[in-house]
Amino acid sequence: EPEARAVVAFASRHPHIVTWLxxxxxxxxxxxxxxxxxxxxxxxxxLAVFRQxxxxxxxxxxxxxxxxxxxxxxxxxxxxxxxxxDYAYNQRGAMAFxxxxxxxxxxxGLPRPKRFVDHYDRFSRDDAVRLAWWDRHENGGQIFQPWTxxxxxQLGLVEIGGPDPRFGIWNPPLGALPPMCEQQSAALLRVxxxxxxxxxxxxxxxxxxxxxxxxxxxIENHGYLGSYGLASAKKLSFNEPVHAAVRADxxxxxxxxxxxxxxxxxxxxxxxxxxxxxxxxxxxxxxSSNAAVATYLV
Numbered sequence: 001e002p003e004a005r006a007v008v009a010f011a012s013r014h015p016h017i018v019t020w021l022x023x024x025x026x027x028x029x030x031x032x033x034x035x036x037x038x039x040x041x042x043x044x045x046x047l048a049v050f051r052q053x054x055x056x057x058x059x060x061x062x063x064x065x066x067x068x069x070x071x072x073x074x075x076x077x078x079x080x081x082x083x084x085x086d087y088a089y090n091q092r093g094a095m096a097f098x099x100x101x102x103x104x105x106x107x108x109g110l111p112r113p114k115r116f117v118d119h120y121d122r123f124s125r126d127d128a129v130r131l132a133w134w135d136r137h138e139n140g141g142q143i144f145q146p147w148t149x150x151x152x153x154q155l156g157l158v159e160i161g162g163p164d165p166r167f168g169i170w171n172p173p174l175g176a177l178p179p180m181c182e183q184q185s186a187a188l189l190r191v192x193x194x195x196x197x198x199x200x201x202x203x204x205x206x207x208x209x210x211x212x213x214x215x216x217x218x219i220e221n222h223g224y225l226g227s228y229g230l231a232s233a234k235k236l237s238f239n240e241p242v243h244a245a246v247r248a249d250x251x252x253x254x255x256x257x258x259x260x261x262x263x264x265x266x267x268x269x270x271x272x273x274x275x276x277x278x279x280x281x282x283x284x285x286x287x288s289s290n291a292a293v294a295t296y297l298v
């Protein structure tokens with residue numbers, strides 16, 4: 001389809017995209033990968049980063065975060081096909097997730113089931129009564145409209161009315177939009193701040209005999225994520241390692257072929273949550289894997 005092709009073409013032209021947000025309604029929940037398998041099949045370094053996302057989402061929005069496979073399949077063991085988040089995560093290596101806006105279930109005080117998706121299937125008559133009371137007292141009666149008589153030119157006298165799901169079920173009431181926008185924007189900006197951040201850390205010159213100078217340029221990643229984004233994205237064919245390219249200005253490279261140097265991927269400083277690396281009994285570090293040095297003789 002042309003719309004799907006346009007999304008794929010755009011993403012392919014922008015391989016640096018590291019975060020992918022999809023806004024849906026409704027439910028008040030964040031849905032993350034995997035969509036086709038349990039967490040035990042997921043790259044565990046990726047899962048740790050998504051745990052960090054979950055902590056921030058809970059803090060800033062109050063929404064829980066669930067696995068698309070373990071808590072959001074409508075039918076067990078039948079993954080959804082054509083899922084945009086799965087494409088962004090598996091094919092593009094992005095930290096992709098869905099936010100189902102508007103926590104109607106929390107507004108009604110409904111307990112969370114073991115599988116979040118069961119909220120939608122197991123909405124009982126008593127829950128509908130709760131919704132009607134909430135609509136009357138908190139929503140201005142926008143959902144449950146009175147039945148009114150109408151003379152239809154073919155059917156004769158009929159009644160028109162019943163639930164209108166647009167404001168209160170499918171979407172939040174208009175008064176709830178400002179705080180929701182503020183919360184979701186804060187959460188997205190926090191996630192976007194995980195992006196890799198390459199910097200030139202230091203440039204040093206060593207004078208050598210014969211008018212030669214050795215120039216060393218230290219490239220550092222100051223970002224939370226590595227230059228590859230999520231750990232599982234390293235294997236994707238488009239995910240090229242960091243390289244340094246220089247142009248001589250007022251000097252000359254002894255080896256013109258050294259102008260382009262492949263430095264490899266640079267790790268970030270973040271590791272997500274609950275990886276065991278911060279345990280006081282056995283702390284672990286990656287060392288200086290966040291930096292690399294390009295050397296030129298001029």
